[in-house]
Amino acid sequence: MSASQPLVYPGLYDTASKLSANSQYWYFLLVCVEYCLLFLASVLSLNVSYDGNYHVATALVLILSLGVLISRFWLKPERDWYRGRALAESIKTTCWKYCMRAEPFGDAPNVHVPRAEFRAFLRSILDASRHIGDHLPSDGAASDQITPSMESLRALDLDERKAFYDANRIREQRGWYAKKAGINKRASKRWVCYGVVAYLTAIVLTLLRIANPSWDFWPIDPIIVIASSMLGWTQIKKFNELSASYTLTAHEIGIIQGKIEEVKDEKQFSSFVNEAEQAFSREHTQWVARQSHQ
Structure with a gap:
């Protein structure tokens, strides 16, 4: 393989x-x-x-x-x-x-x-x-x-399994967490900007309404709903929380990755794999636990 x-x-x-x-x-x-x-x-x-x-x-x-x-x-x-x-x-x-x-x-x-x-x-x-x-x-x-x-x-023999695990598990997981951290960080900034624009629009319309009280059609409420929905969406998606968590996990995996060269026999490799798998699952397990108790 x-x-x-x-x-x-x-x-x-x-x-x-x-x-x-x-x-x-x-x-x-x-x-x-x-x-x-x-x-x-x-x-x-x-x-x-x-x-x-x-x-x-x-x-x-x-x-x-x-x-x-x-x-x-x-x-x-x-x-x-x-x-x-x-x-x-x-x-x-x-x-x-x-x-x-x-x-x-x-x-x-x-x-x-x-x-x-x-x-x-x-x-x-x-x-x-x-x-x-x-x-x-x-x-x-x-x-x-x-x-x-x-x-x-x-x-496969030990060296082949080490190479496969390094390429297809450790590096893949590190890249996944790093990529997701960046995606969530950019998404957080983007949705905050959207929310700021919506709130500023509502503020401007409110001030204009004071200056033009005779005008009946002021779409302030729909814009407030849009702004509130954006705030709710960022809370549901937890962009900032996931970005920070994924970044830490990517760094932890990077530290673990450097240890694979020190593995010389099956016993050491077994301990290494268990340590790595614990790191891979820790962040996700904690996230699921936090979500399940909400």
């Missing part, structure tokens, strides 16, 4: 990742729909018409907005998003330990021993995730749980 070939993860990983991605999509979609309906309600509240149907339309928009809010509260898509991601990351880190022959999946007289231990681990985390079993997509249920690429990678 060459370093350019990607590792194929167990079918359960793909299933959990799909659950997380779908739930995240629906969570943000419901939030955006709710914001759009509130904006529409604020526009309708300007009373540009005195027709009875106009006010009925305003009431319907508010009812729809309430319905979306209740649906988001009842369905809690963010819960499946967090749980699915936690399940997927747990499977991924254990998969790498198995492929690298790290404890508790070290060398054994018979390869069937670590295979059985890996299957037992998958069974245990699946039993612990029964609460999301009904939400897991079924299209990946027939996929391999110990894939051929996992077995091929495990069969």
Whole structure:
């Protein structure tokens, strides 16, 4: 197995990742729909018409907005998003330990021993995730749980596994965290600028309204709703928090990366892999825990 070939993860990983991605999509979609309906309600509240149907339309928009809010509260898509991601990351880190022959999946007289231990681990985390079993997509249920690429990678010698782990796990994770840190930092600045523009626009319109009290149409409320929605969006996405957290994790991975050259035998490599996987999962585990308690 060459370093350019990607590792194929167990079918359960793909299933959990799909659950997380779908739930995240629906969570943000419901939030955006709710914001759009509130904006529409604020526009309708300007009373540009005195027709009875106009006010009925305003009431319907508010009812729809309430319905979306209740649906988001009842369905809690963010819960499946967090749980699915936690399940997927747990499977991924254990998969790498198995492929690298790290404890508790070290060398054994018979390869069937670590295979059985890996299957037992998958069974245990699946039993612990029964609460999301009904939400897991079924299209990946027939996929391999110990894939051929996992077995091929495990069969490599120590130097080959070290090179593959360095290129496809350590460097990949460090690059991912560094990239995400930059994306969130830029997004934070961008949304703050959008919010400042919206607030300044509302302030200017308010001052103009004082100077022109006879003018009836002042879209101040819709602009305030836009500004508030931008503030709410930055809080939901946690751009600043994630940027700082991802930056620290990228630096930590960089420190760990330098230790791989010191690994000389299987025992040292096992300890190195476990240390690295703990670093990879720490930030995500803490983030999921913070989100789950909100």
